[in-house]
Amino acid sequence: MGDQTSGPSRRGALAGLVGAAGAAVAAGCTAPRPRYTRRPATVRTSPVPAPKAGPAPGVMTLFDDEGFNFSGLWALGGAGQGSADAGEVLTAVNTINKAGLSAQTYTQTFRRLGDRLTKEPGNARPDAETMRFRALRAAQYYAQALSCVLGSEDPGSEEALYQAGRGAWDAFCGLCDPAPVTDNITYESTPLPVWFFRPDASGRARPTVILTNGSDGQNVDMWTYGVRTALDRGWNALVYDGPGQGQLLFVNRVPFTPSWEHVVTPVVDWLLARSDVNRAKIALAGLSMAGNLTARAAAFEERIAALVAMPGLLEPWLAFPKQVREILAATKDETNNVWNKEVAPKLSRTDAAILKTRFEPFSVPAMLAARQGKLFTDFYTPAKLIQSLATTNVVSRIKVPTLVLDYEFEQFYPGQARQMYEALTAPKDYVRLTAATGAQMHCSPMAPQQHCEVVFDWLQQTV
DSSP, rough: OOSSHHHHHHHHHHHHHHHHHHHHHOOOOSSSSSSOOOOOOOOOOOOOOOOOSSSTSSOOSSSSSSHHHHHHHHHHHHGGTTTTTTTHHHHHHHHHHHHHSSHHHHHHHHHHHHHHSSOOOSSOOHHHHHHHHHHHHHHHHHHHHHHHHGGGSSSSGGHHHHHHHHHHHHHHHTTSSSSSSSEOOOTTTTTTEEEOOOOSSOOOEEEEEEEOOSSOOOOHHHHIIIIIIHHHTOEEEEEOOTTHHHHHHHHHHHOOOOEEEEEEHHHHHHTTOOOOOOEEEEEEEETHHHHHHHHHHHHHHHTTEEEESSSSOGGGGGSSSHHHHHHSSSSHHHHHIIIIIIIIOOOOOHHHHHHHHHGGGHHHHHHHHHHHEEEEEOOOOHHHHTTTOOOOOTTOOOOOOOOEEETTOOOOOHHHHHHHHHHSSSSEEEEOOOOOGTSSSSTOOOOHHHHHHHHHHHHHHOO
């Protein structure tokens, strides 16, 4: 940073903005049955309107805090896909607000809800279908607790909380009919766990979508945003944990990589070895930050038939406000000196917890420090890794038809979907989901069914 930016002014700018950054990196439709073509689509050129005041522009407010509210809406939205129950979520919201909203009350309430659902209900002997969807909802609620655990009074329980959610997910999968095929795919020195869902066990070769999570999503989100819809439409769906996600992050301690094609290529290899996969019809979809990761993969992996970026984005680093990005200086020593002496000591507990959560997928030392209740001391290394995820220079290499989603009131990556769309040279389409149908904000948290309808209508016509 230049000398013109003093430490005190930088700290002052950070106050009140770091929280927005945490929300920014956390996490109406066009015509109901849009027509898609393989030629560049005509898109609206008017600017994205500024968000309305309040934590949830145009939708219900569950919590006064924008970040917590988005998480709550995300959980509530899963009700339509069976990965949450509206009554359970709203009761949890009331419990949290009555106790006083905090990372502690949020984590504790959703963890207890997950614990309750992993047990048999006391009023009846449940059948397998009841226990299956109780397990899926438990996975959702554990994921909600996991998202805030580093700001709670027990950050050291993070891995155990992840394992609880993973256990619920695996229990759900084991009760599916047919159960997904599970495997560990070779990736460098750490296997990638995969779950391969099929509509039935007939062995028929079907189109397949590879569903890719973002920076802090869990497998249950892939059910909500693709698996269920894929199965209903006769598609296979593959879910996997990549570097910086799920098992690879919380257990194997492997952070994100900018070379996502090295992750997707062995997944494609695995699919192509199966007789129940149509080799010419393998699509790749990325949710949240994976809109960036999958674009990188599609630029180099030529066996993909189509790409869906949900949303399109080019530079995840820009999700942090300028004042946070300006901490990153030319050298590691200079950066970390500013971070440790001028910025970190002045962060509030809330802002520190947000940055711990947002940086841990990019730095194992940051994750381990956070589990001990400490703030990371090396800002430079994870910041450079996040910065390296930029795909600005490779998007033009993508050759396959691509659908770019955008969202009215996109609070995390505003403007980037349109920028990605314009940078593409492949056949492309652009769809903006809007507040007119309750599908606004990042990834349409209140409208995952609409979201999936748009994606799979396009995939059906394109692939």
